[in-house]
Amino acid sequence: xxxxxxxxxxxxVGALAAFVYTIPPLLRGxxxxxxxxxxxxxxxxxxxxxxxxxxxxxxxxRHLTPLxxxxxxxGLTGSQTVFLxxxxxxxxxxxxxxxxxxxxxxxxxxxxxxxxxxLGLNGRRAVAERLTLADMHDPGYAAYLYVFFAICAxxxxxxxxxxxxxxxxxxxxxxxxxxxxAMLGALLSVVHCAIRCWEITGTLSGHGMGVLxxxxxxxxxxxxxxxxxxxxxxxxxxxxxxxxxxIGKYRAYRRLRPLWLALxxxxxxxxxxxxxxxxxxxxxxxxxxxYRLYRRVIEIxxxxxxLRPYLPKETRSCDAEAEARDLRIALGAQRAASGPLGPAxxxxxxxxxxxxxxxLTDDIVWLGRVSDAFVRAR
Numbered sequence: 159x160x161x162x163x164x165x166x167x168x169x170x171v172g173a174l175a176a177f178v179y180t181i182p183p184l185l186r187g188x189x190x191x192x193x194x195x196x197x198x199x200x201x202x203x204x205x206x207x208x209x210x211x212x213x214x215x216x217x218x219x220r221h222l223t224p225l226x227x228x229x230x231x232x233g234l235t236g237s238q239t240v241f242l243x244x245x246x247x248x249x250x251x252x253x254x255x256x257x258x259x260x261x262x263x264x265x266x267x268x269x270x271x272x273x274x275x276x277l278g279l280n281g282r283r284a285v286a287e288r289l290t291l292a293d294m295h296d297p298g299y300a301a302y303l304y305v306f307f308a309i310c311a312x313x314x315x316x317x318x319x320x321x322x323x324x325x326x327x328x329x330x331x332x333x334x335x336x337x338x339x340a341m342l343g344a345l346l347s348v349v350h351c352a353i354r355c356w357e358i359t360g361t362l363s364g365h366g367m368g369v370l371x372x373x374x375x376x377x378x379x380x381x382x383x384x385x386x387x388x389x390x391x392x393x394x395x396x397x398x399x400x401x402x403x404x405i406g407k408y409r410a411y412r413r414l415r416p417l418w419l420a421l422x423x424x425x426x427x428x429x430x431x432x433x434x435x436x437x438x439x440x441x442x443x444x445x446x447x448x449y450r451l452y453r454r455v456i457e458i459x460x461x462x463x464x465l466r467p468y469l470p471k472e473t474r475s476c477d478a479e480a481e482a483r484d485l486r487i488a489l490g491a492q493r494a495a496s497g498p499l500g501p502a503x504x505x506x507x508x509x510x511x512x513x514x515x516x517x518l519t520d521d522i523v524w525l526g527r528v529s530d531a532f533v534r535a536r
Contacts (some may be wrong), residue, residue, distance in 0.1 A: 163211065165379045169386045170207035176200040176390045191256065192244035195237045196389065202234035203386065225274050228306055229267050235313030236263025238340075238389070242317060246324035259316075266309045273302055300358045311351040317344040332395035340388025346381030353377065404447065410522050411443065411451045417485070417529035418454050421461030424489055428460040455521055468492045478524065482531035 177200035184193060208214050209227040239259050244252040277298040321341035328334045422429050430453060433440035443450045468488035 162379050165383050166207050166211050169382050170204055170211060170213070172386045172390055173200045173203035173207065176386075176393065177204055179393060191253070192241040195241035195244070195256075199234045199237040199241065199389065202230040202237065203382075206230045206234065207382075225271065225279075228270060231306075232263055232267045232270060232309055232313075235310055235317075236260070236266075238385075239263075239313055239316045239320060242320035242324060246320050246327075263309075263313070270302075270306060270309065273305060277302055297362070300362055303358055304355060307351040307354050311348050314344040314347045314351070317341070318348070330392065330396075332399070333392040335395070336388040336391040338388070339384045339391065343381045343384030343386075343388060346377045346384065350377040350381055407447055407451055408443075410526055411447065411454060412441075413526045414451075414454050414458065414522075414529050415440070417482075417525065417532045418458050418461075420485075420489060420532070421458055421465070424492055425461045425464045428457045428464065430457070451522065452518065455518065455525060458525055459521075465489065465492060468495070478527035479531045479535075481528050482535050485528075485532060486535050 177197060180193060180197040180200060183190070184197060205214075206227050209223055209230075214223070236259060240256045243256045243259065246252075247255065279299060279302060318341050321337045321344065325334055325337040325341070328337060431450075433443065433450075462485065465485065465488040468491040469484050470487055
């Protein structure tokens with residue numbers, strides 16, 4: 159599979175998934191013009207990519223497919239200016255300006271269809287590969303492509319302008335990242351349109367323009383991928399962020415396990431809620447990870463508190479290695495003395511060697527270092 163085909167399939171699947179994701183709120187009666195425009199954008203995007211990949215089922219009107227695809231491209235270009243208008247302006251202003259853009263791009267699509275039939279392009283384009291250098295020597299076909307790419311460039315420049323305007327006031331971080339990616343994709347699409355027009359001009363002038371083939375499709379494919387990413391990431395980005403935070407907490411939970419396990423064996427009463435299913439429940443805490451991480455920190459501190467009578471009396475430096483060594487000495491002394499302790503044991507000394515925790519997050523980080531040092535000190 160060529161890189162351009164791989165990118166095309168990723169864009170097609172991403173746009174189609176985003177369309178399916180956007181449909182249910184609209185079917186439930188939610189009246190949101192921006193969501194409707196976004197839905198139209200994803201539908202047109204998926205159709206255009208699928209047609210370019212040859213994934214649409216064959217029909218008797220196959221000669222109309224290139225035209226329908228180009229109309230879909232105009233539709234996705236215009237629809238993204240509509241939802242950006244609603245995002246970046248007050249509702250009343252956005253409604254008025256969005257209507258103008260709907261009328262403008264609908265008129266441009268109609269003009270493209272009229273020009274296609276007036277120039278008699280359907281039959282010829284059924285056998286020619288669409289949007290390549292083939293048949294660009296024909297002034298009529300070249301004029302049609304000039305109009306098509308000019309419409310696309312107009313919409314992408316408007317997308318850049320509106321994205322730049324809204325990016326500074328977007329309320330969510332993932333939305334701002336999406337706007338940046340979409341704006342960069344729109345800029346690449348403008349470059350793509352400029353390269354295509356330059357190819358048409360060079361071909362009409364009798365010059366070989368094959369040298370521009372790579373940058374042409376590179377800007378087109380990457381620009382399209384960035385726009386699909388930019389318009390979809392506000393929906394799935396927060397879930398990605400939550401997953402990353404869960405993984406970070408799980409790693410901290412597992413990182414504390416060696417220290418917690420040693421202390422819980424020495425002081426069994428510190429464990430308030432033993433993991434369900436024994437060791438499996440400890441390895442995979444599928445529920446209440448925040449609570450279990452919090453309890454693990456508290457139980458480690460309770461275990462340190464119970465071991466205070468056995469801590470060395472000499473003062474050590476306040477670092478994780480020293481605290482881990484002291485805990486190993488205390489555990490060894492406790493085992494040699496009387497067996498498991500209860501949580502109420504007390505004596506002069508201080509777990510942590512004078513280090514006062516400043517909060518749960520800092521305590522998790524510190525105890526993680528102590529746990530690592532505790533494992534190394536075996």
